[in-house]
Amino acid sequence: MAVDxxxxxxxxxxxxxxxxxxxxxxxxKAAGISRATLHRHFAGRDVLVRALExxxxxxxxxxxxxxxxxxxxxxxxxxxxxxxxxxxAGLLAFLYSENQLFEGEELNAGWTLIDxxxxxxxxxxxxxxxxxxxxTPAWLTEALYGLLASGAWMVHSGKGAPKDFQHMIVELLxxxxxxxxxS
Amino acid sequence: MAVDxxxxxxxxxxxxxxxxxxxxxxxxKAAGISRATLHRHFAGRDVLVRALExxxxxxxxxxxxxxxxxxxxxxxxxxxxxxxxxxxAGLLAFLYSENQLFEGEELNAGWTLIDxxxxxxxxxxxxxxxxxxxxTPAWLTEALYGLLASGAWMVHSGKGAPKDFQHMIVELLxxxxxxxxxS
DNA sequence: CCAGAGTGAGACATCAGTGTCTCATCTGGG
DNA sequence: CCCAGATGAGACACTGATGTCTCACTCTGG
Numbered sequence: 001m002a003v004d005x006x007x008x009x010x011x012x013x014x015x016x017x018x019x020x021x022x023x024x025x026x027x028x029k030a031a032g033i034s035r036a037t038l039h040r041h042f043a044g045r046d047v048l049v050r051a052l053e054x055x056x057x058x059x060x061x062x063x064x065x066x067x068x069x070x071x072x073x074x075x076x077x078x079x080x081x082x083x084x085x086x087x088x089a090g091l092l093a094f095l096y097s098e099n100q101l102f103e104g105e106e107l108n109a110g111w112t113l114i115d116x117x118x119x120x121x122x123x124x125x126x127x128x129x130x131x132x133x134x135x136t137p138a139w140l141t142e143a144l145y146g147l148l149a150s151g152a153w154m155v156h157s158g159k160g161a162p163k164d165f166q167h168m169i170v171e172l173l174x175x176x177x178x179x180x181x182x183s
Numbered sequence: 184m185a186v187d188x189x190x191x192x193x194x195x196x197x198x199x200x201x202x203x204x205x206x207x208x209x210x211x212k213a214a215g216i217s218r219a220t221l222h223r224h225f226a227g228r229d230v231l232v233r234a235l236e237x238x239x240x241x242x243x244x245x246x247x248x249x250x251x252x253x254x255x256x257x258x259x260x261x262x263x264x265x266x267x268x269x270x271x272a273g274l275l276a277f278l279y280s281e282n283q284l285f286e287g288e289e290l291n292a293g294w295t296l297i298d299x300x301x302x303x304x305x306x307x308x309x310x311x312x313x314x315x316x317x318x319t320p321a322w323l324t325e326a327l328y329g330l331l332a333s334g335a336w337m338v339h340s341g342k343g344a345p346k347d348f349q350h351m352i353v354e355l356l357x358x359x360x361x362x363x364x365x366s
Numbered sequence: 367c368c369a370g371a372g373t374g375a376g377a378c379a380t381c382a383g384t385g386t387c388t389c390a391t392c393t394g395g396g
Numbered sequence: 397c398c399c400a401g402a403t404g405a406g407a408c409a410c411t412g413a414t415g416t417c418t419c420a421c422t423c424t425g426g
Contacts, residue, residue, distance in 0.1 A: 002393095002401095002402070002403090003402085003403080020283065020284075021284060023382085023383065023384090024383075024384070025383085025384095033403080033404085034403070034404045034405065035384090035404095035405095036386090036387095036403075036404065036405075036406090037402080037403055037404075039384090039385075039386085040402085040403085043385085044384080044385080045383090045384080075361070078360075097280055100203065101203075101204060122360070125360070129362060130361070130362060131360045131361060131362055132358070132360065132361065132362045132363070133362075134354065135351065135354060135355060135360065138337075138342060138343075139337065139343065139351050139355070140355070140360055142333045142334075142336065142337050142342070143330055143333050143351075143355050145333060146329035146330050146332050146333030146334075146336075147326055147329050147330070149329055149332070150325045150326050150328060150329030151325075151329075153325065153329075154321075154322065154325050159321060159325070160321075160322065160325075168318065168322050168326075171317065171318060172318060172322070172323070172326050172356070172359065173355070173359060173360055174359050174360050174361050175315070175359040175361055176355065176356060176357050176358040176359025176360075176361075177261075177305070177308070177314045177315065177318065177323055177356055177357050177359075178258070178313070178314060178315070178357050178358055178359075179312060179313060179314055179315045179316075180315070185371090185372070185373090186372085186373080206412085206413065206414090207413075207414070208413085208414095216373080216374085217373070217374045217375065218374090218375095218414095219373075219374065219375075219376090219416095219417095220372080220373055220374075222414090222415075222416085223372085223373085226415085227414080227415080228413090228414080
């Protein structure tokens with residue numbers, strides 16, 4: 001029976017999300033195929049990681065689309081974005097750490113696109129008077145990534161419930177830790 | 184001349200902070216000693232990483248002490264903490280990712296101590312009515328780690344200035360992205 | 367001055383992960 | 397039914413990192 005490359009990719013993503021140093025052997029086993037077949041579809045670990053990178057980018061963009069960043073208040077858009085991106089957070093964290101190894105090589109241009117779209121959202125919130133302007137959109141974007149990683153870690157390690165993921169991140173990112181006098 | 188193990192450790196920390204996959208050979212070269220001597224002082228990569236872990240814990244605790252978490256408002260304490268912990272942020276990020284590989288093994292109890300001290304700070308802020316209570320101290324602590332990692336990444340990649348490190352993190356962690364009507 | 371400790375350089379074996387190949391087996395379409 | 401293509405299992409060699417050992421050199425203290 002012909003192997004479904006997409007299924008293999010998702011199995012690899014699920015495994016590497018938990019154990020980033022997993023062997024090609026383990027990846028193959030996780031996907032339910034032999035190492036030989038895995039190598040026929042992805043000729044080498046780097047090829048596999050690149051494919052996972054493309055998958056992560058595609059899913060991120062899908063989440064960005066689903067979140068409709070241009071509609072409604074920027075706060076609501078951020079809320080939708082975090083909710084939509086939650087399933088990808090683990091894979092994102094893996095790729096994030098893996099990309100540090102590609103130091104010399106150029107990184108996939110897709111990330112820049114995603115960064116730009118998220119930055120644009122924060123900028124929209126600033127221009128609309130919704131967000132404070134003393135924190136740059138670039139930093140807010142990077143901070144969102146960090147909080148997503150922390151949230152994914154909380155859930156993964158069992159210290160936090162998946163249902164709280166969106167609330168925890170959005171509330172901290174938007175409102176901060178300080179208690180609000182108003183409302 | 185006798186090698187100073189602490190100097191070796193700091194050189195290793197500086198290198199591994201930038202390139203987490205550095206070889207023992209590269210570590211030795213970075214420390215200005217031979218691989219043989221490096222192995223005489225740290226018999227294996229895992230021993231070296233454990234030693235770095237101890238160093239990171241010690242420096243974290245020193246930062247916690249220097250920040251005087253019990254004095255003044257919790258907000259000011261957080262501000263001092265971030266400022267004091269900044270030099271360790273890179274090493275912290277390295278150990279953070281490295282600890283994921285120690286899955287089965289027990290993690291150093293020192294981290295729990297540090298977590299507890301930071302959590303206690305956030306709890307103090309909550310009990311004093313300074314911080315909101317719908318975000319758990321455990322999450323605030325984890326979020327702080329994530330923001331420290333993001334900040335270190337911003338500085339490391341040149342996207343942000345070191346002088347903004349403390350301000351970026353503290354302002355986002357405490358105040359959030361939303362614009363404040365008051366003040 | 368001399369002995370001993372510490373170091374640098376290099377050789378060597380080992381080990382894990384990987385890339386590659388072969389061959390038997392299985393499946394599906396003509 | 398039969399064949400072509402795909403898969404699984406395993407063997408084999410290669411590579412990079414590592415652990416270990418030896419030997420020569422250089423300090424320093426007695």
